[in-house]
Amino acid sequence: MITRSVTSEEIDDLDLMWNDHSNASAFYRGALRKEMGVRGVDSDDLRDRLERAREQGYTLEEITEGTNRFDDPQSLIDEQQNQSPAGDATDD
Incomplete structure (x- = not known):
């Protein structure tokens, strides 16, 4: 697996701190899948x-x-x- 850096806004960081059980990697992969879908992939x-x-x-x-x-x-x-x-x- 390749690790990439992602820029997040302060509100993203705050939400992730409040909800430390959240899987940020899953959010990122979900966003990529959505973008793939937009491109017909x-x-x-x-x-x-x-x-x-x-x-x-x-x-x-x-x-x-x-x-x-x-x-x-x-x-x-x-x-x-x-x-x-x-x-x-x-x-x-």
């Missing part, structure tokens, strides 16, 4: 694409460097599936 679908790309050997850094929008991870997956590594075919 289904978070479950994105999670699936990320997992599939990682199963094919891509690191998060490679995915980040090779993509910049929601459809790009699927392109990486499709590209990898269309490539047949040399030496995999056997004539046994």
